[in-house]
Amino acid sequence: MPDDVTSPPPADLYRQLLLCRRFEEVVAEQYREGRVPGPLHLALGQEATAVGVCAALRRTDVITSTHRGHHHCLAKGADVDRMMAELLGRRTGYSAGRNGSMHIADPDVGLLGTNGIVGGGLPIATGAAFGLQVQGRDDVAVCFFGEGATATGNFGEALNLAALWSLPVVFVCENNRFAELTPSSTHVAGEVWQRAEAYGFPGVRVDGSDVHAVAAASHEAVARARAGDGPTLLEVMTYRLSGHYVGDPATYRDEAEAQAWRDRDAVARARADIAESDATAIDDEISTLLATAVERALAAPTADPEDLG
Amino acid sequence: MTTTRPLKFWQGVNQALHQEMERDEKVVLVGEDVGGPGGPYGVTRNLRATFGPNRVRDTPISESTIAGLGVGAAAVGLRPVVELMFFDFCMLAMDQIVNQAAKYRYFTGRSLPFTIRTMSGSGGSYGAQHCQSFEAWFAAVPGLTVVMPSNARDAKGLLKSAIRSDDPTLVIETFGLLTARRDTPVDEDFLVPLGVAETRRTGDDVTVVATGRMVDRSLEAAERAAADGVSAEVIDPRTIAPLDRATIVESVSRTGRLVVVQEAPGPFSVAAEVCALAVEECFDRLRAAPVRLCAEFANVPTPQELVEARVPGVDAIHAALLTVTR
Numbered sequence: 073m074p075d076d077v078t079s080p081p082p083a084d085l086y087r088q089l090l091l092c093r094r095f096e097e098v099v100a101e102q103y104r105e106g107r108v109p110g111p112l113h114l115a116l117g118q119e120a121t122a123v124g125v126c127a128a129l130r131r132t133d134v135i136t137s138t139h140r141g142h143h144h145c146l147a148k149g150a151d152v153d154r155m156m157a158e159l160l161g162r163r164t165g166y167s168a169g170r171n172g173s174m175h176i177a178d179p180d181v182g183l184l185g186t187n188g189i190v191g192g193g194l195p196i197a198t199g200a201a202f203g204l205q206v207q208g209r210d211d212v213a214v215c216f217f218g219e220g221a222t223a224t225g226n227f228g229e230a231l232n233l234a235a236l237w238s239l240p241v242v243f244v245c246e247n248n249r250f251a252e253l254t255p256s257s258t259h260v261a262g263e264v265w266q267r268a269e270a271y272g273f274p275g276v277r278v279d280g281s282d283v284h285a286v287a288a289a290s291h292e293a294v295a296r297a298r299a300g301d302g303p304t305l306l307e308v309m310t311y312r313l314s315g316h317y318v319g320d321p322a323t324y325r326d327e328a329e330a331q332a333w334r335d336r337d338a339v340a341r342a343r344a345d346i347a348e349s350d351a352t353a354i355d356d357e358i359s360t361l362l363a364t365a366v367e368r369a370l371a372a373p374t375a376d377p378e379d380l381g
Numbered sequence: 382m383t384t385t386r387p388l389k390f391w392q393g394v395n396q397a398l399h400q401e402m403e404r405d406e407k408v409v410l411v412g413e414d415v416g417g418p419g420g421p422y423g424v425t426r427n428l429r430a431t432f433g434p435n436r437v438r439d440t441p442i443s444e445s446t447i448a449g450l451g452v453g454a455a456a457v458g459l460r461p462v463v464e465l466m467f468f469d470f471c472m473l474a475m476d477q478i479v480n481q482a483a484k485y486r487y488f489t490g491r492s493l494p495f496t497i498r499t500m501s502g503s504g505g506s507y508g509a510q511h512c513q514s515f516e517a518w519f520a521a522v523p524g525l526t527v528v529m530p531s532n533a534r535d536a537k538g539l540l541k542s543a544i545r546s547d548d549p550t551l552v553i554e555t556f557g558l559l560t561a562r563r564d565t566p567v568d569e570d571f572l573v574p575l576g577v578a579e580t581r582r583t584g585d586d587v588t589v590v591a592t593g594r595m596v597d598r599s600l601e602a603a604e605r606a607a608a609d610g611v612s613a614e615v616i617d618p619r620t621i622a623p624l625d626r627a628t629i630v631e632s633v634s635r636t637g638r639l640v641v642v643q644e645a646p647g648p649f650s651v652a653a654e655v656c657a658l659a660v661e662e663c664f665d666r667l668r669a670a671p672v673r674l675c676a677e678f679a680n681v682p683t684p685q686e687l688v689e690a691r692v693p694g695v696d697a698i699h700a701a702l703l704t705v706t707r
């Protein structure tokens with residue numbers, strides 16, 4: 073990732089979106105083959121949140137992710153082979169295959185971790201922003217979380233503290249309309265983005281099917297954080313096209329609503345932005361990348377009890 | 382010759398913080414009232430004046446996020462010291478301590494140089510939500526180091542070691558000991574190593590393992606027992622996790638008797654662990670069943686007389702030493 077990206081070329085956006093989309097699909101296939109030893113929460117339909125937000129980030133910026141975080145990891149520059157190997161429980165994975173999907177971290181690219189605890193990243197991203205501020209760095213911390221996490225105490229604590237200390241953090245609420253098996257109306261009172269106002273900093277709602285809109289909002293929020301002007305809360309309105317976990321039939325979901333989101337799919341829209349020949353080349357590139365990742369992972373030894381320590 | 386001074390416990394903590402913040406600019410201190418006011422009990426006085434508001438910060442009352450400040454700041458290169466005012470308040474930060482900090486190395490393979498200071502209200506009249514002893518809870522979590530100094534010297538030396546350690550360390554201070562004195566090296570390089578017990582008194586007939594406020598009481602009881610012809614060895618583990626098993630096993634193997642004294646209730650406690658250790662490792666050498674002297678399994682009361690009625694006193698420890706060696 074180059075420093076100070078402004079607006080990535082459309083081909084790059086498509087490549088990244090497609091990588092996130094196809095990664096999930098490939099991992100889901102592996103899961104159905106019985107090769108993924110843990111639970112999988114996919115972010116199908118949510119790719120533009122990760123790609124758009126991370127388009128404004130440098131390698132030295134840090135993010136915290138969630139239980140549904142493969143797209144965040146990929147967009148921040150995590151290694152595809154090591155991610156795939158981790159998900160397939162292989163020793164070549166990020167933590168020797170012992171931890172799986174909810175515990176992928178790569179501090180070298182600023183990925184402080186996906187997280188099995190809903191809301192667990194809010195205090196950590198706030199702390200990272202504090203650490204960056206103390207050191208006088210102009211890097212920022214970005215915290216990804218679902219709308220379900222806005223019901224946790226950590227949300228109120230983190231927003232208040234980040235505002236008080238004017239921390240360089242961007243809170244990104246990825247509102248995919250569901251928390252586990254229930255709609256957000258069961259979880260969230262009022263509007264998430266408006267909660268920022270009460271703490272005295274900007275709250276912005278953005279269309280998560282439009283990667284350019286997400287990137288623009290992210291640029292503004294990140295620039296504000298870098299300049300020392302404090303936090304921003306971005307609420308990205310998106311939709312989870314997959315079940316909560318692979319295997320969840322998602323019978324609670326309204327098919328017409330899902331179809332409406334499929335019709336505005338960010339990946340398809342990004343593909344339409346570039347020439348067909350370029351798009352085909354990227355399709356092939358990503359297919360090869362993922363096929364190779366699976367092949368390499370499957371050739372590696374499985375997780376070993378020796379690595380427990 | 383190292384120069385020592387008879388510091389109070391809180392002064393040991395304060396000196397450790399001054400020295401480590403002076404030594405390494407990556408050390409920062411955050412917590413409720415730690416800055417301007419110098420801590421609710423004055424333990425952190427002058428740090429803000431010395432090191433400034435960038436490195437010493439008063440937080441809002443947000444225990445989970447206060448702990449998260451430590452996790453996140455350590456992850457990006459600082460050596461944060463986080464104060465969670467009372468041990469009881471750590472309950473609000475459990476996720477950050479147990480699920481996040483303690484797992485960081487496991488998930489990333491990286492260090493997380495993060496110190497949490499908290500205080501058990503033991504010995505004070507603060508009641509059932511300010512005086513609990515949770516050391517065994519945290520000691521049961523892989524990935525956490527837990528230390529519990531019983532005096533000024535160890536408070537200073539252990540805290541300095543905790544701050545220099547590359548992994549999350551919980552330092553439990555004790556309210557009832559804050560003004561107790563012990564000769565303490567003033568030296569900047571004085572450290573008490575993590576994971577190493579101190580044998581405070583040598584003896585042949587019975588091993589006493591005591592923590593926190595119970596260490597001084599055990600030493601006094603051992604003096605009295607000496608007058609009765611009983612020679613008691615007193616060990617302060619200082620670090621609860623990882624426990625210095627070797628020192629305890631060596632001593633119990635020699636004396637054949639064990640009395641464990643603690644301020645926490647007995648069930649599922651550090652005392653239970655130490656007894657299990659003795660039974661597993663010293664079974665053939667035991668000449669009597671291990672004895673636990675603990676707080677009653679009841680919530681902590683507020684009036685001082687009731688506080689003391691609930692925990693082992695010198696008389697009870699003395700009596701146990703005589704009984705177990707009879």
Ligand SMILES: Cc1ncc(C[n+]2csc(CCOP(=O)(O)OP(=O)(O)O)c2C)c(N)n1
Pocket residue numbers: 138139140188189190191217218219220221222248249250251252312
């Ligand atoms: C503290 C905590 N409570 C409950 C859960 C179980 N859980 C896992 S995902 C989830 C829903 C989270 O919803 P949201 O934050 O909106 O994220 P999404 O799954 O929609 O990405 C729940 C309740 C958990 N992992 N952690």
